[in-house]
Amino acid sequence: MSHVRVLQAHDSHLEDLITAFGKRHYFVRQLERQCAGHGKLLVAWTDFTTPAGAVYLWLAPAQEPELRAGLVGVPLLTDLEVRPAFRRQGIATRLVKEAESLAAARSHRLALGVSPDKSELHRFWRNRDYQPWRLWLETTRDIFQDDGTVDREIDYCHVLVKNLVSQPLEGVL
Structure with a gap:
């Protein structure tokens, strides 16, 4: 999809993001x-x-x-989402590449967590050279309530890491 641009969000984008994705409190917090x-x-x-x-x-x-x-100093990629009408058009790949480029300016690696039961996501990340670093890491997932409060629930994920430069990956299982 050539008419897509990936840009860093600004406060002025908040209402557009809410209209497109919902999740008002999530976007307010991330901004x-x-x-x-x-x-x-x-x-x-x-x-x-x-x-x-x-x-x-x-x-x-x-x-x-x-x-x-x-993973001292290693940035984390979180909350990747593509709206259903735009899936399978390379948008997730464009977002990931931009994030990798920004991360490479700070670190030689980038990490992310994937739910163990999401085989299609594991395949997506494997095809982009992400490798297992830690399996079944206990973490928390934030659940944003309509009143603005955030509940945390225990979750587990597989942590995947990608070398952003050609160096050996340390700590791989």
Whole structure:
């Protein structure tokens, strides 16, 4: 899809993001984190007007102690989402490549978590050279309520890591 541009989101994009994805409190929080220098919210825009997909590049230290200790300074790719009408058009790949480019300026690796039961996502990431680093890591998932509160629930994921430069991957299972 050649008429897609991936840009860092700004506060002025908030209402467009909410209209496209819902999740008001999620986007408010990610824009606040971005403003504080803790990450980058990237959005794929079609025809420069419609948000088709988004991903958050987490640049702050990871919440999970295992990640903070084992992947020191490694950015995390979180919350990749492409709206159903825009799937299978290369938008997720464009978002990931932009995030990888930004991450490469800070680290030689990029990490992400994938639910163990999402085989199609494992295939997606494997095809992009992400390799297992830690399986069954206990983490939390934020659930945003309509009133603005955030509930956390225990979740498990497989942590995948990609070398962004040609160096041996340390700590691989």
